[in-house]
Amino acid sequence: MRRQRGTWLRYLLLTLAAAVFAFPFYFMVVGAFQESPTNTPDRLLPTSGWTLGNFGAIDSRIDLLGSLGNSLIFTAGVLLGTVTFGLLAGYAMARLDFRGRGATWVLMLLVQMVPFQLLMIPLYVQITRGFGLGDTYLGMILPFAINTTAVFIFTQFFRALPQEMFEAARIDGASELRIVFSIAVPLVKPALTTVVLVTFIGPWNEFLWPFLITKDATLQPLAVSLANYISNVAQSTANPNGAILAGATTLAFPVVILFCLFQRYFTASNIGSAVKG
Amino acid sequence: MSTASGDLRSTRRTWWGRQPIGSLFALPYLVFVVTIFAYPLGFAVWIAFHDYFFTAPGVDVPKPFVGLDNFAAVLTDPQVLESFRNIGVFLVINVPLTVVLSLVLATALDGGIRWAAGYRIAFYVPYLTASVSLVGVWMLLFSSGGLVNEVLGPLAPNPSWLVNSSLAMPSIALFVTWKQLGFYILLYLAALQSVPRELHESAETDGANAWQRFRNVTVPGVRGTTVLVLVLAIITGANLFTEPYLLTNGGGPDGASVTPVLLIYQRGIQQQNPDTAAAIGMLLVIVVGVLSLAANRINRER
Structure with missing residues (x-):
């Protein structure tokens, strides 16, 4: 009897918490398709007033598709750098004996401890003034180009592979590069998925760095242009709420969909190391 | 690293190692770390x-070299001091809420719950979603005529949440707690798997009720994770930028929610004083380091 009450309490607690967590999303998605998003509780379940106009409204001020494209280029650049160079580094760390491996390992651990906020000013000086990469995709991508967490994930996965396979391939005279791409990579496809997911959210959601480095609105990723809309344009617009929610929905959706599709690849250990300490 | 020693035996070892090509494989990453982390780090100090x-x-x-002048300027600047005080307010609200709520919800989620995946998605999605999106939603919810105030009716604070100097920072703390909680729930869920079931069972046979078991078995069992959660929450709190920049419109009202990172941006890039900005950055790192060590120490003493 008491057990049962405990179970009920547990479900009640979880359901209440889940409602609190999910409500802002509900509000966002519904509001994005409403002519005037509600501010009163009695109209939280709207039956009329549906529209796609909010997307048009925000598109007319920040070029929604262009911004999405910029987000995509920024994210794709980071993914490309991480998957190629991160994979090679992870393979070397796990499977190859070379001078400097221990030092590289120490560096990987140290990188996790450097806060980006400390690097913000010197990186800004270096990339805009030193490299002259202000207002370029390359300048946006560079600080994120190889995700260290991904290198860790690759290293873990490559270490778990049976060593006889590599031995055999080497005896057969296969080059290391060939071993990587024809033997190792096909065996660590789950690692690739995890890396792509973990790496994707970083640049897609990133605001501070692209905000610092892009003055040119046609280069800004969606997170930056939406923020500009919220902080500057919205005040001078008659009914900005629907447009803000439409922009927020557009920015949130790709990640939410990826997460729901690949939920099982997000495990605590992977995500845990994704957070920089 | 002994794990890989077996497959390394097949080739002859030279000064460059058995597979010197490994240096070449790791080279792009090393160049990246040196240009993006090591060099800027030294540059920041300089x-x-x-x-x-x-x-x-x-x-x-x-x-010219000016010694500690930049630090002296920063430490006597009332706005800088206020930004660190604001971080203090943030942490006092955010850290206990985060630790308690994530541990309680993880415990509730643990062990044979129906729709566990659904709950997990609900808790986790705010963590994955861009701050900019969620800030946009919270701004509307907590605005003067927003849904929250409509629901509260006469209880609604005046001035409203985000423009009230004593509520701006607490609002940000609530927002961040909500946004990050799913991640900490996940950390605790993983930790709960390693608390031995027998401990729970023997406590139960000894007549311990659910609360006593939570207090005496679960809480001590996940202590290591609690330290991790504390440290990560402190780091997140110290690095606030997007929230004060957007949610409270640039650290407002009247600097009541200004944060060190927001000041680094304003001083270093808007007002073109990178030297004082770098000094704020170093102070921030020192404060975070000291707080993290303290969190670690508290845990060890208990």
Whole structure:
């Protein structure tokens, strides 16, 4: 009897918490398709007033598709750098004996401890003034180009592979590069998925760095242009709420969909190391 | 690293190692770390101790060493001190809420719950979603005529949440707690798997009720994770930028929610004083380091 009450309490607690967590999303998605998003509780379940106009409204001020494209280029650049160079580094760390491996390992651990906020000013000086990469995709991508967490994930996965396979391939005279791409990579496809997911959210959601480095609105990723809309344009617009929610929905959706599709690849250990300490 | 020693035996070992090509494989990553982390880190320290300013490209003006002047300027600046106080307010609200709520919800989620995946998605999605999106939603919910105030009716604070100087920072703390909680729930869920079931069972046979078991078995069992959660929450709190920049419109009202990172941006890039900005950055790192060590220490003493 008491057990049962405990179970009920547990479900009640979880359901209440889940409602609190999910409500802002509900509000966002519904509001994005409403002519005037509600501010009163009695109209939280709207039956009329549906529209796609909010997307048009925000598109007319920040070029929604262009911004999405910029987000995509920024994210794709980071993914490309991480998957190629991160994979090679992870393979070397796990499977190859070379001078400097221990030092590289120490560096990987140290990188996790450097806060980006400390690097913000010197990186800004270096990339805009030193490299002259202000207002370029390359300048946006560079600080994120190889995700260290991904290198860790690759290293873990490559270490778990049976060593006889590599031995055999080497005896057969296969080059290391060939071993990587024809033997190792096909065996660590789950690692690739995890890396792509973990790496994707970083640049897609990133605001501070692209905000610092892009003055040119046609280069800004969606997170930056939406923020500009919220902080500057919205005040001078008659009914900005629907447009803000439409922009927020557009920015949130790709990640939410990826997460729901690949939920099982997000495990605590992977995500845990994704957070920089 | 002994794990890989077996497959390394097949080739002869030279000074460069058995597979010197490994250096080549790791080289792009090493170059990246040196240019994006090591060099800027040293540069940050250098800037903080010099009278550094932006010059037109190609112009080389001496930037004299000024010792601790930048730090002195920063430490006597009331706005900088206020930003660190604001972080204090944030942490006092955010850290206990985060630890308690994530542990309680993880415990509730643990062990044979129906729709566990659904709950997990609900808790986790705010963590994955861009701050900019969620800030946009919270701004509307907590605005003067927003849904929250409509529901509260006469209880609604005046001035409203985000424009009230004593509620702006607490609102940000609530927002961040909500946004990050799913991640900490996940950390605790993983930790709960390693608390031995037998401990729970023997406590139960000894007549311990659910609360006593939570208090005496679960809480001590996940202590290591609690330290991790504390440290990560402190780091997140110290690095606030997007929230004060957007949610409270640039650290408002009247600087009541200004944070060190927001000041680094305003001083370093808007007002072109990278030297004081770098000094704020170093102070921030020192404060975070000390707080994290303290969190670690508290845990060990208990």
